Amino acid sequence: MTTSFVKIKNAAKSFGNLQVLKDINLTVDRGQIVAIIGPSGSGKSTLLRAINELDPLTSGEVWLEGVQINRHLPPRQYEAHVNQVRQDIGMVFQHFNLFPHLTVRGNITLAPRMLKGLTEAQANALVEEQLTKVGLLEKIDEYPSRLSGGQKQRVAIARALAMKPKVMLFDEATSALDPELVEEVNMVMKQLADEHMTMIIVTHEMDFAASVCDRVLFMDQGVVVEEGPPSVIFQNPVEERTRNFLRKHLARNGG
Amino acid sequence: MDTELILRVYPFFLQAAVVTIQLSILTTILGLTCGALGAAARMSRSWVLRAIGATYVSIFRGTPALIQLFILYFGGPQIGIQLDAFEAGVIGLGVNIGAYMAETMRGAIESVDKGQREAARTMGLSRAQAMRKVILPQAMRLMIRPLGVNINALIKGTALVAAISVVELTYTAQRYIGSTYKPFEMFLLSGALYMIIIYVVGIGIAWLDRKARIT
Numbered sequence: 001m002t003t004s005f006v007k008i009k010n011a012a013k014s015f016g017n018l019q020v021l022k023d024i025n026l027t028v029d030r031g032q033i034v035a036i037i038g039p040s041g042s043g044k045s046t047l048l049r050a051i052n053e054l055d056p057l058t059s060g061e062v063w064l065e066g067v068q069i070n071r072h073l074p075p076r077q078y079e080a081h082v083n084q085v086r087q088d089i090g091m092v093f094q095h096f097n098l099f100p101h102l103t104v105r106g107n108i109t110l111a112p113r114m115l116k117g118l119t120e121a122q123a124n125a126l127v128e129e130q131l132t133k134v135g136l137l138e139k140i141d142e143y144p145s146r147l148s149g150g151q152k153q154r155v156a157i158a159r160a161l162a163m164k165p166k167v168m169l170f171d172e173a174t175s176a177l178d179p180e181l182v183e184e185v186n187m188v189m190k191q192l193a194d195e196h197m198t199m200i201i202v203t204h205e206m207d208f209a210a211s212v213c214d215r216v217l218f219m220d221q222g223v224v225v226e227e228g229p230p231s232v233i234f235q236n237p238v239e240e241r242t243r244n245f246l247r248k249h250l251a252r253n254g255g
Numbered sequence: 256m257d258t259e260l261i262l263r264v265y266p267f268f269l270q271a272a273v274v275t276i277q278l279s280i281l282t283t284i285l286g287l288t289c290g291a292l293g294a295a296a297r298m299s300r301s302w303v304l305r306a307i308g309a310t311y312v313s314i315f316r317g318t319p320a321l322i323q324l325f326i327l328y329f330g331g332p333q334i335g336i337q338l339d340a341f342e343a344g345v346i347g348l349g350v351n352i353g354a355y356m357a358e359t360m361r362g363a364i365e366s367v368d369k370g371q372r373e374a375a376r377t378m379g380l381s382r383a384q385a386m387r388k389v390i391l392p393q394a395m396r397l398m399i400r401p402l403g404v405n406i407n408a409l410i411k412g413t414a415l416v417a418a419i420s421v422v423e424l425t426y427t428a429q430r431y432i433g434s435t436y437k438p439f440e441m442f443l444l445s446g447a448l449y450m451i452i453i454y455v456v457g458i459g460i461a462w463l464d465r466k467a468r469i470t
Contacts (some may be wrong), residue, residue, distance in 0.1 A: 052377055079381065087379035097374035101392045110388060112377035148290055156374075 005030040005198055006051065011060035013046060020046050021057070022222040028167070031196035035209035035230070038219035039245060044202045047219070048169050051200065052089045053082050064088060065166060073113075081102040087115060090160030096152040098144040098159070104131070105140050108159045130158035132153055134188050150181030154188055167198040175204060206249065210234050218242045257440050264431055265444060271427035272448045278341070278413045279425060279452070282349045283406055289353025294360035308357065315354035321415050328419045341397050350407045359405055363398035364390060377390035396467045403460035410453055424448055 002099045006028040013021040015182055020043045028034050036044040049055040051062055053070060062069040069085050071078070099107050108130055118126065131137040134154040150207040153173055160168060170189065186208050192199065194213050203209055209216055209230060216233040218226045218241075226239045237243050290310075296308030310421065315323065327336070328343040367390050375385035417426035428445040432438045 054373060054377060083379050083381050086377055088379070091374075091377040093370060093374065095370055097368070097370035099371065099374070099389055099393075101396075112381060113376075114384055114388065115379050160378070 001235060004028070004039075005032070005065055007061075007063040008047070008051070008150070008201065009061040009063070011047065011050060011057050011062070012239075013043075013050060013055065013058045020222050021050070024060070024222075026217065026225055028198060028200060031198055032194050032200065032215065033197075033199045033213045034215045034217065035204045035213040036200065036217045036219060037204070037206065037209060037245075038217075038225075042219040043222040044217075044219045045160065045171055048049075048171050048200060048202050049165075051169060052086050052091060054091075058136075087163055088166040090163060090165035090168040092153070092156050092160055092168065092170045092173045094176050096149075096156045096176075098143075098152055098156055100144050103141050103143055104147075104155050107144070107161045112162050122144075126162055127158075130162050131155075133161070133191070134158045147179060150184045153177065153185045155156045157185075157188055161192075167200065168192065170199065170201040170203070172202055172204065174208075178202070206234060206246070206253075218245065256443075260437055261440055261444055262436060264435075264441075266290055266426055267431070268424065269446050271422060271424045271445070273451065274421065274423040275413050275449070276343075276452060277408075278344055278348070278416065278421070279406075279410045279456075281345045282352060282409055282413065285345060285349025286352035286405070286409060287402075289350055290356025290360050292365060293353060293357025294364065297357060297361050298364065312354045312357055315351050316358075320348065320351045320412060321418060323351055324415060324419055329372050340416065340419045340421045343419060344413070344421045348409065348412055348416065351407055352412065355405050355408070356402060358402045360394070361396055363401065364394040366397060367393045396464075399460065399464045399467055403457070403464070406456060406460070407453055410451065410456065414449075 004027040006026070008024060008026040010023040011026075012019070024043075024047060026034070026047075038044050050057045051064075051069070053062075058068055060070075064085065065088075067085060069082075069089075071081060073081055077118065080085070088155050095126055096131045099110070100111065105124075108127045109118070110119050112126060113123050127140060128137060131140055134157055136151060139147060139151060139155070142157070147155065157168075157173075173189070174185050177185065182205070186205070189199070189201070189208075190212055201209070201213065207228050211230075215227060215228055216230050217224050218233060218237070218239070220241050226233065226237060232238075233242065234246065237246065249255050293308050293311050296304045297312065299305055299308070324343065324347040327347045328338065330338065331338060331343070371389050371393065372385055376382075377387040380388070413423060414425040416423060417429060420426060422430075424445040428438075428441040431441045435441065
């Protein structure tokens with residue numbers, strides 16, 4: 001049985017005269033993993049950031065498990081509503097965005113302690129659980145500046161998971177990493193996939209998308225050009241634009 | 256140079272230096288308070304507060320501090336504000352330096368990477384929570400040195416209150432020149448004392464900055 005879990009309806013967004021998203025529809029079922037690929041400037045990050053209202057849509061709807069995220073409400077109520085729904089949406093950024101003034105423990109416990117009122121003991125148990133999951137328990141009391149890029153991103157994932165989100169958004173999570181550090185982050189994401197975490201992944205890593213994702217969306221110039229299972233998108237794309245993009249991408253990255 | 260004269264009058268200059276230090280401390284406290292309020296107003300979501308903040312900053316940075324002091328001290332009684340010279344000095348200089356400090360604080364807060372705010376907000380923290388727990392702790396560290404520059408300017412700026420006859424270092428030098436006709440010695444002595452104060456404060460600021468450095 002599948003239920004549509006994340007639903008984006010007729011999403012459109014403009015920055016001034018520039019239309020970056022044009023009538024996009026997307027549904028993601030519980031436990032599904034969807035990759036969004038496309039050239040830079042295609043709107044894929046904007047779409048991802050619209051899901052948790054970081055870049056609100058100009059028009060259209062975003063739903064998570066029967067709750068509309070981008071409801072039109074008076075400012076005060078809107079704030080409260082958004083702060084509430086964001087707790088269910090984990091996000092991982094290209095540049096990690098760990099808090100440099102807090103230790104790994106502080107980074108991970110900040111939001112759960114403030115928003116869920118965990119006791120110190122509960123928070124400590126939570127950190128240990130999440131850090132074990134990403135294999136970094138020994139770094140619990142380090143500051144982010146002492147971690148490698150790959151370790152930082154794994155901590156950032158642990159930090160997002162600590163809120164027990166219903167869906168995880170990855171915005172080019174490995175793009176800023178040295179090539180030899182990409183794999184350790186991919187491993188953590190694969191592990192999440194095995195645990196049936198619902199994930200939406202904006203990525204340039206076609207191999208990773210092909211091996212992990214249930215569905216791939218190819219976006220260009222603010223529209224979804226083509227979507228389907230990775231076997232179709234990567235082996236037999238129907239659209240000319242998709243073929244062009246993949247060909248260029250392969251040429252640049254040597255397969 | 257008349258060293259004998261210097262040795263004779265320097266205890267009075269030390270007393271005056273104490274007044275300069277008191278002025279500096281009180282002005283710093285008032286300045287930081289006005290600065291924090293001004294910065295908060297300038298970054299508020301309410302356009303009324305933003306306009307008030309911007310007006311405050313542009314008035315006090317856009318006119319000479321001496322004119323501000325004169326308006327407060329000499330003009331104040333006309334509109335029912337009676338202050339003694341020391342009070343007028345502290346309030347005038349504090350509100351003035353607060354306008355500069357507001358910009359310093361705003362600059363530090365805005366220079367915290369915007370990814371920090373985004374990370375905090377995406378986890379569900381409110382604007383205020385993100386500011387308190389994520390942005391401000393980082394901004395505080397960034398603002399120590401530039402606030403140190405403001406404080407340095409403020410200490411030297413206390414010389415202005417000599418013009419409304421607060422008996423601090425500059426006024427004291429002028430008074431002794433009146434009786435000794437030795438401006439070189441008298442200004443040199445007060446200048447040296449300013450320098451010592453500023454040197455010590457500078458060490459304190461550098462120490463704070465080192466201590467607050469993110470590990």
